[in-house]
Amino acid sequence: MVTFQGVSKIYNSHSQALEDVTFKIGSGEFISIVGRSGAGKSTLVKMLIGEERPSKGRVFFGQYEVNKLKDRDLPALRRHVGIVFQDFRLLPTKNAYENVSFALEVAGRPQREIAELVPQVLDMVGLSEKLSHFPHQLSGGERQRVAIARALVHRPELIIADEPTGNLDPINTAEIIMLLKKINELGTTLILATHDREVVNSLDKRVVTLDRGRVVRDEERGKYILL
């Protein structure tokens, strides 16, 4: 489903974010991309949604060759992907329901479908009681659930979670990871970029380790081991 083929990203002569990265992600996989801060995890994620372009190499997602897409074609690509960020990125002036329905509205879905889907998804992440709460009225874990619901609501083939537990305490972290696992079990491919050792080790799934922009390890049922 996703292929990185000889991808390099050079910002300038002193700073190389990625160097000749090559690996494939199959449909339905749950893959963790791990490494220290600055190892290139975020750059890799950004390339997948066209926010950054590789200096060299090619990035494929489904039928798209992402590095060749024009700016105006990116929205269509992003509607096939759900993204969860470390800082949640919820709209502060919209309540939980509106934050989720927003993702469907921008995709041009009819109002009737939105009214049906949004409560279902919020129920799935355990927030059926808090539809009308605004982000500032929710805890960190709850906010991340809203963000996951938003990433999920348009039924993407792929969900990218970039440090989703970075701002959460251990209990909330465990709950969010459980939720991501459940989503993966229902058939959605999941990419988790993280530097949280505990999370990765408890998952017992495929792990790709990046160090200074290179893939140093790629193991099925891997652990987070730094050199």
Place this chain on the structure above:
Amino acid sequence: MFTVISRIIHYGLKNFVRNGLLSTATVAIVTLSLIVFLGLILTNGATNGMIAFLEDKIDITVYFKTSTSEDDILSMKSSIEKLSEVRLVEYVSADKALELFRAKHEAENDQTIIQSLNELNVNPLEPSFNIKAYDPSEYAAIASYLEAPDLKGRISTVSYAKNQVVIDRLIGIIGGVNRAGLAATIILSVIAGLVVFNTIRLVIYSNRDEIGIMRAVGASNALVRGPYVIEGTIIGVLAAILSLFVVLLMFLLAPLVFSSGSYFDFSIPGFSLKDYFYGKLPALLAYQILLGVGITGISSFIAVRRYLKN
């Protein structure tokens, strides 16, 4: 397509209402800028009124020798009227001139003049032409036509020679006022335009997170940009109406503030700024809306663009 357009309009309206304070501040700034534009239009109107008044005052008066026959004068009138520069030739016969002269001094009750006129048995006044040109700069050409030998013999005085300095200076002033007005209009327009543009940019800067989120969930550029253009349009229309309202209020309140209403009316003879404003109200409204919406809509469109990369 319909869903997208209705959502764009819906988001735009919602943005405007939700950003209440910022929207109000923006409307105020755009209103101020539009008042500047309105001021420029009115100043322009007043200047043109003044220029038209001054131009109307400039003329050439040709006095004929008393010996010239009326037939001669009338044939000269028709030949002067044939000149392409000449707008109007007004013939004042000697009798008419005397009548006017008498009326003027009787009104002033100037006994000495009236008595001395009564003493005279003949009419001492010369018949004359009052010539008006289309353009004040053409008087020189008309004056030189009057220099022609067949006319010159019958003419006693041409006022142009006497008034030449004054006329030239007036022409200079009119040209200067026109050029200064144009320069002021351009400079102030650019400043007002930049102020509005920067205000809109601030509004959009404050919404950059929301734009980022919209893009992350796959909103098309039209859907990201549309609501801001709608918001800008609402601001433009409101500011246009408000700016006219403020100026209207000024005209209505001026007589109360100043002891005489004409104080505010600039006292330009033959021109009333108030009448000019009221007469042009619908056109001014259309003009202000066009300007307001144009500048805010275009500013929004340009200002969002930098957030649409990637």
